Amino acid sequence: MFDSAMIPVLAGIAAILVFATLAFFASRYKRCPSDRILVVYGKVGGNKSARCVHGGASFVWPVIQDYAYLSLTPMPIDIQLRGALSQQNIRVNTPSTFTVGISTEPGVMENAAERLLGQTQPQIQELAKDIIFGQMRVVIATMPIEEINADRDKLIANISNGVEVELKKVGLRLINVNVQDITDESGYIEALGKEAAARAINDAKIKVSQQERDGDIGAALADKEKRISVAQAQAEAVTGENLSAVEIANSIASRREKEAEAERLGTAAEKVASAKALQESYLAEESAERQRAKREEAAMMATIIVQADIEKRKIEVLAEAEKNRVRISAEAQKQRIELEAEAEKRRIELVAQAEAERIRIIKEGEAAGLKTYMEAEAAGTLAQLEARAKGFQSIVTAAGGADKAAQLMVTEQLPGLVAEQVKAISGIKIDKLTVWDSGRTGEDGKTRTADFVSGLVGAIPPLHDIARNAGIELPGYLGKPASSSGGKKPAPPSDTQAI
Structure with a gap:
C-alpha cells in the first residue's frame, strides 16, 4: 500500500526537479x-x-x-595614405582617420557573424584598414587634384560612399571620416595656394584702384554740379541786373568770360587727373589680366599634358589588351588546329583500321570462298581420277595385263597421231613448183621427179617408228617396218629444185 509518509518526499523531489x-x-x-x-x-x-x-x-x-558576442565598440583606424595617383597622375598624400564599427543593420549583422566572429579587434582593424586603403586609392584616382584640394566635403563623401559599400560586405559600417591634410610630392598644391594668394592680392589692388577712381570721378562730378548750380544762380541774378545797366552787364559778361575760362581750365585739369587715374587703373587691370591669362594658360597646358598622358596610357592599355587578345586568339587558334589535326589523325586511324578490318573480312571471305572452291575442285578432280582409275583397272582386267592394256590404249591413239602427221604437210601451201629434170633415171628406174615426190612423202614418220617411239610393237598384220624389209632408204634428189 502507498505510504502517506512518502508524499512530502515525493513533493520535495518534484519541486527540486521543477526548480532545476x-x-x-x-x-x-x-x-x-x-x-x-x-x-x-x-x-x-x-x-x-x-x-x-x-x-x-x-x-x-x-x-x-x-x-x-560581437562588440559594437567603435574602432579608430589611422590611414597614412601616401603616393596615391590622382586623375592627372599626380601622387597625393592624404593622411586620414577613420572610425568604424560592426553594423547593426539587418542583413549586415549576418555578414559580420559569418566573417568576423572569433576575430580579435586588431584583426578586424587590419581587415578594415586594407579595405579603406584600396577604396581611397580608387576614389582619388577619379578626382582631379584641384577638386581634392578645394572640395573636402565632396572628397569625404566619395570616400564614404566607396568605403561603406565594401565594409558592409564584411559586416562593418563607417562611423566617421577625418581627412587631416592633403599634400603632394610635386608641390602642385602649394603652387595652387600661391596662385590663389597672388590672385587675391591682385584682385584687392584692382578693387582699391577702382574705388579711388570712383572717388575722383564722384568728386569731379560734385564740383561740376556745384559750379553749374552757382553759375545758374548768378546768371539769374545778373539777368535782373542787366536790365538796369549795360555797364553792369558788360562787367558781368567780362567776369563770366573770365570765370568760364577759369572753369574750363579747372575742368581740363580735373579731366587730366581723372584720365591719369583711369590710365593707372587700366594698367593695373591689364597687369591683372595678363597674370590671369598666364595662369589660365598654365592650367590649360597642364590639362592638355595630363589629358595627353591619360590618352597615351589609354592607348598603351588598349594596345596591351589587343596584344593579349591576339595572343590568346592565336593560342586558341593553334590549340583548335592541333585538336582538329589530332581529330583528323584519329579519324584517319579509325578509317584505316576500319578499311583494314573490311579488307581482312573480305580477304577472309575470299579465302573461305577460294578454299571452298579448291576443296570442291579437288573433290571433282579426285572423283575424275578415281573414275579413270576404275576405268583403267577395268581395261587392264579386260586386256589381260597392264602391258597389253597400254598397247591397246596407244593403238587407240594411233589414228590421231597419223592424222596429226598428215596435218603437218597438208598445211603447206605451194604456190609454184619448178623441177629441172635431165630425164635420167636412177638405179631403181625412177626419174628424179618421182624421187622428189616420194622423198616428200617419206618425210612423214612411218607408223611402226611412231609406235616404237611410244614403247610398243605393232602386230604383224599391220605390216613390217622399213628397216626390217631389206629395202634401202631412197636417197634424196641431187638435182637443184626450187620451190
Missing part, C-alpha cells in the same frame, strides 16, 4: 547588451548559418546551438 528545470532553461535564455550583438549559431533553421540579436534576448537550445 527552470534554472536550466533560465541559464540557456541569453540577453543581449546594448553594446553587443548576440550571435546564435548551429542549427538555427531557415537555411541560415547564424541568427543575430541586438537589443533583445534569445533562447539557446543545448547541444544543437551555441552563442557568442
Whole structure:
C-alpha cells in the first residue's frame, strides 16, 4: 500500500526537479547588451548559418546551438595614405582617420557573424584598414587634384560612399571620416595656394584702384554740379541786373568770360587727373589680366599634358589588351588546329583500321570462298581420277595385263597421231613448183621427179617408228617396218629444185 509518509518526499523531489528545470532553461535564455550583438549559431533553421540579436534576448537550445558576442565598440583606424595617383597622375598624400564599427543593420549583422566572429579587434582593424586603403586609392584616382584640394566635403563623401559599400560586405559600417591634410610630392598644391594668394592680392589692388577712381570721378562730378548750380544762380541774378545797366552787364559778361575760362581750365585739369587715374587703373587691370591669362594658360597646358598622358596610357592599355587578345586568339587558334589535326589523325586511324578490318573480312571471305572452291575442285578432280582409275583397272582386267592394256590404249591413239602427221604437210601451201629434170633415171628406174615426190612423202614418220617411239610393237598384220624389209632408204634428189 502507498505510504502517506512518502508524499512530502515525493513533493520535495518534484519541486527540486521543477526548480532545476527552470534554472536550466533560465541559464540557456541569453540577453543581449546594448553594446553587443548576440550571435546564435548551429542549427538555427531557415537555411541560415547564424541568427543575430541586438537589443533583445534569445533562447539557446543545448547541444544543437551555441552563442557568442560581437562588440559594437567603435574602432579608430589611422590611414597614412601616401603616393596615391590622382586623375592627372599626380601622387597625393592624404593622411586620414577613420572610425568604424560592426553594423547593426539587418542583413549586415549576418555578414559580420559569418566573417568576423572569433576575430580579435586588431584583426578586424587590419581587415578594415586594407579595405579603406584600396577604396581611397580608387576614389582619388577619379578626382582631379584641384577638386581634392578645394572640395573636402565632396572628397569625404566619395570616400564614404566607396568605403561603406565594401565594409558592409564584411559586416562593418563607417562611423566617421577625418581627412587631416592633403599634400603632394610635386608641390602642385602649394603652387595652387600661391596662385590663389597672388590672385587675391591682385584682385584687392584692382578693387582699391577702382574705388579711388570712383572717388575722383564722384568728386569731379560734385564740383561740376556745384559750379553749374552757382553759375545758374548768378546768371539769374545778373539777368535782373542787366536790365538796369549795360555797364553792369558788360562787367558781368567780362567776369563770366573770365570765370568760364577759369572753369574750363579747372575742368581740363580735373579731366587730366581723372584720365591719369583711369590710365593707372587700366594698367593695373591689364597687369591683372595678363597674370590671369598666364595662369589660365598654365592650367590649360597642364590639362592638355595630363589629358595627353591619360590618352597615351589609354592607348598603351588598349594596345596591351589587343596584344593579349591576339595572343590568346592565336593560342586558341593553334590549340583548335592541333585538336582538329589530332581529330583528323584519329579519324584517319579509325578509317584505316576500319578499311583494314573490311579488307581482312573480305580477304577472309575470299579465302573461305577460294578454299571452298579448291576443296570442291579437288573433290571433282579426285572423283575424275578415281573414275579413270576404275576405268583403267577395268581395261587392264579386260586386256589381260597392264602391258597389253597400254598397247591397246596407244593403238587407240594411233589414228590421231597419223592424222596429226598428215596435218603437218597438208598445211603447206605451194604456190609454184619448178623441177629441172635431165630425164635420167636412177638405179631403181625412177626419174628424179618421182624421187622428189616420194622423198616428200617419206618425210612423214612411218607408223611402226611412231609406235616404237611410244614403247610398243605393232602386230604383224599391220605390216613390217622399213628397216626390217631389206629395202634401202631412197636417197634424196641431187638435182637443184626450187620451190
